[in-house]
Amino acid sequence: SQQGEEDPQALSIQEGENATMNCSYKTSINNLQWYRQNSGRGLVHLILIRSNEREKHSGRLRVTLDTSKKSSSLLITASRAADTASYFCATDRNSGAGSYQLTFGKGTKLSVIP
Amino acid sequence: DGGITQSPKYLFRKEGQNVTLSCEQNLNHDAMYWYRQDPGQGLRLIYYSQIVNDFQKGDIAEGYSVSREKKESFPLTVTSAQKNPTAFYLCASSIDRGSDNQPQHFGDGTRLSIL
Numbered sequence: 001s002q003q004g005e006e007d008p009q010a011l012s013i014q015e016g017e018n019a020t021m022n023c024s025y026k027t028s029i030n031n032l033q034w035y036r037q038n039s040g041r042g043l044v045h046l047i048l049i050r051s052n053e054r055e056k057h058s059g060r061l062r063v064t065l066d067t068s069k070k071s072s073s074l075l076i077t078a079s080r081a082a083d084t085a086s087y088f089c090a091t092d093r094n095s096g097a098g099s100y101q102l103t104f105g106k107g108t109k110l111s112v113i114p
Numbered sequence: 115d116g117g118i119t120q121s122p123k124y125l126f127r128k129e130g131q132n133v134t135l136s137c138e139q140n141l142n143h144d145a146m147y148w149y150r151q152d153p154g155q156g157l158r159l160i161y162y163s164q165i166v167n168d169f170q171k172g173d174i175a176e177g178y179s180v181s182r183e184k185k186e187s188f189p190l191t192v193t194s195a196q197k198n199p200t201a202f203y204l205c206a207s208s209i210d211r212g213s214d215n216q217p218q219h220f221g222d223g224t225r226l227s228i229l
Contacts, residue, residue: 004156031215042118042204042220043157088156092215100215101172104149104156
């Protein structure tokens with residue numbers, strides 16, 4: 001079952017522009033995470049935002065979380081060609097017996113044109 | 115450097131054959147995970163383990179098996195019962211703090227294809 005859904009599916013921008021990706025989810029969460037995946041590689045964790053936080057920054061990344069709308073956004077400012085990758089949001093879900101697992105969306109494929 | 119190592123990078127399976135994908139971590143993490151990724155899709159959880167000698171089925175466990183005999187190692191076997199095994203397989207690990215999800219660290223994957 002996929003809880004998080006990213007939007008748009010693909011995004012193409014010029015170097016130096018900002019890129020915004022959105023994630024919507026269905027059930028309540030403890031936290032939401034964003035990951036990046038370069039083609040043919042594993043995922044790399046970017047940022048984690050807790051349900052009681054509204055905004056978080058890390059370098060050129062800005063993440064917002066609106067629990068009332070069950071949505072999050074990832075903003076990459078002043079994009080670079082090296083930011084070209086797929087970006088996934090992941091939400092936690094209760095697997096029972098105190099175990100929480102991550103559910104990943106299908107991702108947004110970002111292309112930054114030099 | 116600490117990290118997760120998956121091997122091999124590419125693997126080919128013949129009909130009726132079982133194949134095993136290796137995953138080793140030196141991060142001293144308790145929890146380990148196996149995901150399957152199909153083209154243009156997100157990750158789907160196959161199996162996970164929170165502690166040595168214990169593991170749980172994920173969303174798509176049928177046709178797969180795992181073991182967790184050592185903290186560092188979590189091999190995945192794709193059995194002949196898995197009729198559509200062609201995919202990119204990712205192993206991950208994390209500190210397990212029960213109800214508090216921690217970031218997961220990923221290996222660079224194994225791409226499995228049918229011969």
